[in-house]
Amino acid sequence: MKKVVKLSATVGILAAGIALGSIFNITAQGAGATGQAGTADDPVVTKSYVDQQIQKALGGGVTTPPTTPTNPTTPPPTSNPSDNKETAAVDNTVSVVTLKPGEKLIANAGTEFIIRSGKGVIYSRDANGVADLTDGKDIGNGQPVGNNHLLSFPRDGRGIMVQEGNTYNLIVMVRGGYSIQ
Template structure:
């Protein structure tokens, strides 16, 4: 008999909870805007296309594109400004060394590279989480971090083709 009362009481609690939940109409804060109002406008495809065309034609922004005033010479090494987040693809020929500025990052994309350092410390391979020392192979598609100047990579000895390296930060070719 006691089990029957417990079962009836449980059914009553669950049933009343479901009833209250379905009848209780509440609104979540932040969802009070209705589509199509000034707070939540409906945008048509033609409007978006028009805004894209405006931006492409130069009417979408307040900045104007500028051209560099100094011509770049392809034989001189490129050196991005410090703190630049721009990624450049650099081709390195055999016999050349790509020296990183402090804080630069390299990713070897093609070719066989080895680490070059002027001291006994190495280069951080952030992909594998280890240090690579002078003369060790630099794995392809691994993010290499150069904490100090004077460290870099070079083409592996005996390789006829050069390297393609993605570089973020400053560098010099020597």
């Protein structure tokens, strides 16, 4: 008999808890919570729809989203005969540059480098250095750079070169403008 009473009390408490939980859930949804995603109250939209709405709001009308080229091309480096420098002004495109011993890869302001292979050091004409975004530190002139570290060049005239005594080329990924001296 005691088991039946305990079981009945347990079932009663459980039923009351479920009922109260349902009531509080319904009350919470009515008090400002939105319905399920994909309904009229909470629609699911695509990026292209949002882009179109932004264009409309900016007064540009409805436009089709831009297409990404399948084979982006990088313009070949050009030679400047007046100072015998090889330059390439490629913004937001990643170029792979091979730097031979004795050459300097000089960055334009805002350019980023990643040394992929070889041993390189920072080159700077002044006391200031280059930001190593991977380690979160500043690297001064003549200090070595770790491979696969993202370097940011805040001003023109700073760059990297092959570490002295190293006979191997330096392979560098470059995003932004640069020159080879």
